[in-house]
Amino acid sequence: MKKIINNPADVENEMIEGFVAAQKEKVKRLGNLNVILRKNLNPNKVALISGGGSGHEPAHFGYVGFGMLDCAVAGSIFTSPAALPVFKAIEEVKNKKGVLCIVKNYSGDVMTFETAIDMAKDEGINVEYVIVADDVATQNSEIGRRGVAGTIFVHKIAGALAETGADLKSVKEIAQRTIENVRSMGMAISPCTIPASGVASFELSEDEMEIGIGIHGEAGIKREKILNADEITKKILDEILNDLNYKNQEVAVMINGMGATPLMELLIVNNFVQKYLEKNEIKIYDTMIGNYMTSIEMSGFSITLLKLDEELKKYYDAAADTFALKK
């Protein structure tokens, strides 16, 4: 394992310290918990919380700020946070408007958030949650699809509506509508290594790739011979387009790097995406390209398509001022 770190046991703490130091005008840490909050919480808006295991940086703490999240809770790498810090986060951001938790669909994350939400409700806190499940690679999984990079669109759109002072019911509804209209799928040409284990999450030969990876270093649903960028991208787009009818619709596109993918490659992928969507009579409203939800230093990418309507477009375009996304 070759990494620029200190003690593997300190990775989560040191990166959070490093993040808060860089963003100290905008965010703060809750005690010594791995909980990042907006420095100036606005009590007159629904508070949004997301979280999950670390290793997906800039998700989720990079999205704490105006127009997106109020709080992010980080577990250890690829491990759900415990219910207690999530409960403490809810307590910290609670206000008369209520709290919405945005949870990615993984058994651990769902259990953690449900437990914390039960604890909060016992204290009379008005808190709801939505579960993001956008990964079409896992459509046949027992626990349902995984939540992956589409989660960022949920942060963006629910976050923008929340800033208007909308009530909890409306913010939850638009988050849910975003979830229903978003689909993602990913691939990798190299794995990642959890610092504490020191072992690569899978092994691939020089001519192999994983299709349908998750964001926790897991191998994909299929191992195949590597193809060229256009062929790989077509394969992934076909899975997404077969899953939801985007024809004649406007979409927001996200080409997401998994952590170690050079921007050059994401741009080459995008070059095909633009032409292929056009050929399929899908109108591209906007395209985001970058590392939005990663798996440490995995090399690969995911594509996310969000079907937009006029209201979603409005909140997609609204101002955001966070470390990882500014509008």
Next chain:
Amino acid sequence: MKKIINNPADVENEMIEGFVAAQKEKVKRLGNLNVILRKNLNPNKVALISGGGSGHEPAHFGYVGFGMLDCAVAGSIFTSPAALPVFKAIEEVKNKKGVLCIVKNYSGDVMTFETAIDMAKDEGINVEYVIVADDVATQNSEIGRRGVAGTIFVHKIAGALAETGADLKSVKEIAQRTIENVRSMGMAISPCTIPASGVASFELSEDEMEIGIGIHGEAGIKREKILNADEITKKILDEILNDLNYKNQEVAVMINGMGATPLMELLIVNNFVQKYLEKNEIKIYDTMIGNYMTSIEMSGFSITLLKLDEELKKYYDAAADTFALKK
């Protein structure tokens, strides 16, 4: 070589197509040249051009937009563009206010820009240039220090002053002042591979690192046993702090990923940077963390420190709206 590309010969063209497609409201391409322009050029401001070899994405085309560059010219990977496209770029953006070229200090880039500028002057175009030379690792080199990530600060500050309608002399002066106050140094734990060659730019064992790398895949000035993040960061900071007196000054910090470095590691580096600068009585005005000037998929980072004064702070903070940097 394992990459997500099509034909290696098409990499530059396809990535530029992919970039322009994603940013089509804001940028355009000049014919089929690797020249990216703002879509709506403002004839009432000094036009800023930068460029150099490809492989450093998002530099430089990611900085074309309000508050930064008007135009970027890309060569082949790690290869200076020819003088002709640079000349055509100058011709395209020229206006009554004049043109400033921001050139990184490499023999090829300097020769290209000087030739193009001579051609432009022969046509009566009012064009000047500055040379960025911020890399303290190469202070003893014959051609002088290399220009690396500090170039982004020159784009930002000269770009902001240019937006105010300032004259060419003033814009060149502030660019020069930024150059005089900026220092960088980098390291890598893994090399990169130029698609057309297919061969890694250097080889390192599992326990080695390169200190003092450039941005063209070259090895560093020293190969050493890998250290932990804090030790590596201290080593780099000491070189920078020995080179320019930052004591009791305010600085902008850039922790720049070389392409494949996970954000997690950049944040861990920043955690030490913040503490070490404070200990050295240097005041951090702002910190930027991300992939600003890369070497394809090299894994490593560079640190840049810009000593600020009140005027530089004003233009550092001014609005910018580009793919890679928004303020």
